[in-house]
Amino acid sequence: MKVDLEFELNGHTVEASVDPWARLIDLIRGPLGLTGTKEGCGEGECGACTVIVDGRTVNSCLYPALEVTGKRVTTIEGLQSADGGLSPVQKAFVEGGGIQCGFCTPGMILSATALLERNPDPDDEEIREALVGNLCRCTGYVQIFEAIKTAAASMRQAGRETA
Amino acid sequence: MPKYEYHRPKTLDDALELVAAREGARCIAGGTELLVRFRKGTAEPPPALVSLRSVEELRRIDVSETIRIGAAVTVAEVAAHEEIRALLPALANAARSLGCVQIRNTATIGGNLANASPCADTAPPLLVYDASLVLRSRAATREVPFSEFTRGPGSTCLASDEILTEIKIKRPGSGLRSEYSRKGRVKMDLAIASLATAFRIEDQILSGVRVAAGAVGEVPLRLLRTEEILEGESLCAGLIGQAADQAAMEVRPISDIRSSAGYRRSLVRVFLSRHLRSCLAGAEREG
């Protein structure tokens, strides 16, 4: 028997009805149709399915859909800048070569976004630690690290300008 | 796709009621291990899962004379907690080395223990801190030393109507040195061997020595004979070698696809000697 739940997805309240055993990724990609969240392994090893729940990244392949009841969920489709364009992290990934095949990219960008929200000026070690759960086979990670530093700098700069 | 009911009680009483009332019900917290096993078919899903994530009583950390960590506290919260980092550094480091950010944000300390994996990162530190676990059913509350909790791989002394509610550790006095080391094949990996130590040292004399190792036996192991070798002795290079050899002998590793038994023993030897050597070097610097 399906169970109803309500939560906030990318800034909008969403009502859905799911099997009790449904995973968050099944709900997001299936009935909600947001295919930007990728399933790379289904066992929490690769991080392609990363989403942000109440400010913290989780693997949506290991997260029961019902557990987002009343919570705030952000997927890659929910990221954007104030003017509706790419977010600073997305922009830095595009410009800095942080993207190749792109399959890990949504999860990678969400991990980076959550990191910068908590830590606006991460050092190399903190960036690596934040990304350990997001496997990438294309880039060797180097340009991803660089993109995150670029994004962090531009966000700090923007923060100073609005302050 | 494994199928089951999924309950989300808000209070411990409701959770206890559910596990008592529903035949075969099983508690779940972060689910980072259990849900994978259900999907892979390596564990049979129960008819009902009782999620402890919304039980507020299980989500607290309380530090006074006793440090109490709720079973549903996430591994990330343990790793980041200032007082735990200061008072129980081996536990904080073990928590920090578990999985990755996403896993630590989801997995709980109670789940890490209740799954009873031989390589559970938080287990060796809890052994060296002489932690005990509080197990509750509707009828009773009991407290068991953590050393008696794990029975074998995937097996604990939890009764079917019991819930692991909290981890209790006596607040260590000043002067306790504790440390955790582990090694995986890459940065995100299960430990292929891990070791926690805790001891006091005064005038080079070791006391209150605890040594525990993970991924080198069916359960996380206290290395009692290694502790005996060290207890009350004066720390020196010879003693370190003797204790490290004993530790390597005392563990009971298996060979599997992650590592050979022999390499696991080598790591235990290296971890223990490094913990002791860094202490010796520190003492010599201070002296």
Place this chain on the structure above:
Amino acid sequence: MTGFRHIGKPAQRPEGNDKATGKALYIHDLSRPGMLYGKIKFSEHAHARIVKIDTSRAERLPGVRAVLTGANTPEIRVGFLRDNVALKRDRVLQYRDEVAAVAAIDPETAARAVELIDVEYEPLPGVFSPEEALAEGAPILHEKLPNGRPRQNNKLELTFDHASGDLEAGKRAAKFVAEGEYSTPLIQQSCMGTAGCIAEFDGNHNLTVWAKTQIPFLAQRDFNGALAAMGLKGKRVRVIVPTLGGGFGTGLDTHCYEYITILLAQKTGRPVKIVYDREEEFAYLSPRQSARTMVRQGCDEKGRLTFREVEAVLDNGAYTSWGATYPSIMLLPATSLYKVPNVRFKAQLVYTNNTYCQAMRGYGNPEVTWPIESTLDDLAEKAGLDALEIRRINCNEPGELTPMGLKITTCGLRQCLETAAEKIGWSAKRRQGRKAARGVGLASLVHVGGGGKIYRSDGSGIILKIDDYGAVNVSYGGVEMGQGLHTVLRQAVAESLGVLPESVVINQTDTATCPWDVGTHASRGAYMACNAAILAASKIRGKLFTLAAEVLPEEVERRFKRKERKDPGFQRPAVDPAAFGNPEDLELADGMMFLKQDPGFTIEFGRVLRAIHFRDAGTVLTEEAFFEPKTDLPDWSKGYGNMSENYAYGTQAVEVEVDRETGEVKILRVVAVHDVGRVLNPVTLKGQMYGALAQGIGYALYEKVLTKRGKILNPGFTDYKIPTAGEFDFPIELAFVETNDPAGPFGAKGVGESGMVPTAPAIGNAIFDAVGVRVNDLPITPEKLLLAIEAKRRQDEGGA
């Protein structure tokens, strides 16, 4: 000559924003109305006779629309030797053999149906290594040869041989000889997006396949063959390539799952999708082939190489795919890495009951560069030469004709060597770090850089279609799989045609709209695409300037008059409209047309195009070109032929520190210097190099598909470890040598694979420099290295 407007610039990926926002559509994200989900039942034995398959329980499951076995489907033969069939009939030869398949209304029903299929087997003895397979009395896996005669043993009939010069004379001339047997593991390509396809027949029984492939046109040919076997001869196949979640060689052949999807679609009359999950990807897709290689090489007293012998034995697995052609690329370094006369190369491929193998980045090359570069260090040691010096002495040069017949046009190897050595601090560090267990090592590579001819045609076609507004739609049959092909293709079209990159649109790769291309492999993507673009652009410009000269004098005059009407104060520029009547005087750049002699006055390209279009007997501009490199299909039995238009070189240097107690290798620094011909785009080029290096590091230190009696033991990222972000805690310095190759587009060479070729030997040589031991068997795990260190310690103590 570097006066490029777009080449060499960090132009952005056309598909970058879609990927960053989750809008890019991979096979996982596609569905068709009425689509069913397919699932395959795989063998439970490495070698067995199929006694009986009972599908009745699966057929009765509600929601199941078809259950197929070899018994109720036509035989579709697969692989370039046609030694595999899509659904097995009598025997299984490996654990991943497909014995049945279902199509159902959802993935869960399909999975349950597969579990309800009962297969009765009679297990047969298996062979799991070349030795076992070649032993007396071993079971013969394929009973018949391609010509129908009975097979005597498990050797493949493919011959890869090479003998040049006088080997015995070379041996006699050698003062020092180094040799060793080295092995490389089975590794998984580990695309983040798993494999899959959708197959759909239209009302006329023509087939469309959305395929995760790197070879849309060869796949189309293969699927045509399948249709013929299915009684649909003459029907058409269209292959559409969605966004690829990585390729790395996995998409270089067609796969049984694709044929099974096609069979299910035909049987049900509905679109059917099969997508592998991660475990299936590991267990049932073809990994990189393992190899065991013996290398022996010698030098004279001056350090000049006098001979080289290479013998490789490859476990081919149960069937033949491109795994069987690794020796064709092994020949390159064996014969042509450093100047070496008198070369002997032999390779033997053997059928076993292990998984059969496929391509992966640079296949064949790292497998042999590993032992060549390792033993070269040993040789230098024996000859009392510095490891850099012996490479200098034997360094390849432009103009060389190598023993394999490779015609070396440009060669930057010497500069690569010197630069890498300098950047790693070679002279200060080499042989200085034993005490601290620190060391430096280096290794080089040669690889195809100008296509790689392994098929009758190594060509690529392109169509440029220009609309009325100056936008250029490009139809190209090569595959963007993340490497940045579309990025540089866009730059190349912009550069060679004279438009802005933003107005170049690369269409989805689709056999119905794109001209033929052999496939995206052998580092040929950017090389071929850009060369094809240059050809087509040059044709289009010829046509354009002729037509523009017909319309522009009138158009410019009309424009002036219009402006004068609107604005009485308008001053005519000092340009004569009639001057636009000479095609030779016209130029187009960045989407603006102007007179070469007067670039100050420009006309927007779209305006020119509309003037050409909207007139009596007007026209639009569309042009095609087919670029076929001037290369030879080598004679593999002799190991001879110039398979590429140019060759890419490079040197990597690594500094490591070894933990003598745990055997752990900590990389302190990596320097990679590569001869790339010309940098087309620094961002995507670096991306290829960093990514290849990361795969090289995984190959060297971490990765191996573990098997036991043919069964894969680590089918997932839990126990198959690719490097994580955490591993990259060291600086990587890249440098590029621009040799400006005459055949290369804008001077560029293909470099998609180079970066992973010399990484393992560079690391191995650095480890030797640090602790004096070698682990010949990749990956160099801490455990293996610790054993080697301890063995050496015992030996040293025993000797002392």
